[in-house]
Amino acid sequence: MLIMKTESPCVRQHIIDTAKPIILGKGYAAVGLSEILSAADVPKGSFYHYFKSKDAFGEALLEHYFDDYLAWIDALLADDGTPAAERLMRYWQGWGNHQACDKRESKCLVVKLGGEVSDLSEAMREALNRGTAAVVRRLAACIEAGQADGSLATIDDAHAAAETLYQMWLGATLLSKIRRDDSPLRAALQSTRQLLHLA
Template identity: 25%
Template sequence: MKFSEVKPRRGRPPKYPRDNPDTKKALIRSGIEMLTERGYMTSDIEGILKKVGIPKGSFYYYFESKESFGREVMASYSYYFAYKLDKSLHNESISPLSRIYAFFEDAQRGMAKYHFERGCLVGNLGQEVATLPNGYRDLLNDILIDWQNRIELCLREAQDIGELALTADCKMLATFFWIGWEGAVMRAKLMKDAEPLKIFIEGFMAGLPR
């Protein structure tokens, strides 16, 4: 059953009552889980509502449509992922380039934790861009640019301490990083193995001008 087919149902009381902010958070969290596994077009509200434990009709109490739900899911995922990035990239106890490697290690553990069933929500939706609602393309690009800017700042810190050559184009390298990283995540999910992530990060690090 797709989002557009949602109908009210009778049954036991919901786990989360209406007007409870935790209900909306639970729906968004469940949406993130599903979209990182299955993408947007094949995600269904039935699985989300079953996990959260609320009636089908309650979905439209919190979200006007599947499209608005998707936007809030993307915003939440963007915030969550930026936080994870910053945990590694702002760790001043290690060098800037080591922080990028630390991000890889954290991401690798995260994918392994869920048996490589979950990829990157932004990457998943990017593969469906031709069929996504209007405006989603710009949202996805904005998120990727934000992530690129964070990597770029880290690379500039590496330049400041002599860990990266001053001739390095940090903006280009940051863009290259995310193009390669998203491909590696997709391949790791396909293979159910971290090897593509390892190959990418080692190749990226080895190719940096020192």
């Protein structure tokens, strides 16, 4: 009797999980499909079963990254009885710690790929745009919660403040990569405290 082998949906996730640290190390354009498939030990046919192109794969990689990242933010910023300002500062301190460490898997995929792929793939640019907008919305909500519980001073536009902070931290992370030290991240933390009137 012939038994047909069916491909597990886990194969799709396995390809994404295997590719992420490789792309975090080398970038998107420098990594070919053959390298990803060899590392994942998956035949090319399986790749095209789950992704119609490398760009579709890149979009799925970013969507998965943001799904995980947003779940982490939601857990970190959730009301646990501590003031919202404290929860917000935990986020920024965690960002600085993750980006300053040597673990490749903890690095920011937005910083790594944002400048590279936004001109190469509209689908990937849109995935980055959707994901970063969702991050900013969560930060703005936490700022508003801080104003409501009295742990943050009044800020006229919480969303604009969240956008400014997020942009500053993305820039600081990029500068840390360029300088190979964490001084831009430490400066961003100090500036965050000042902008939120927590200094």
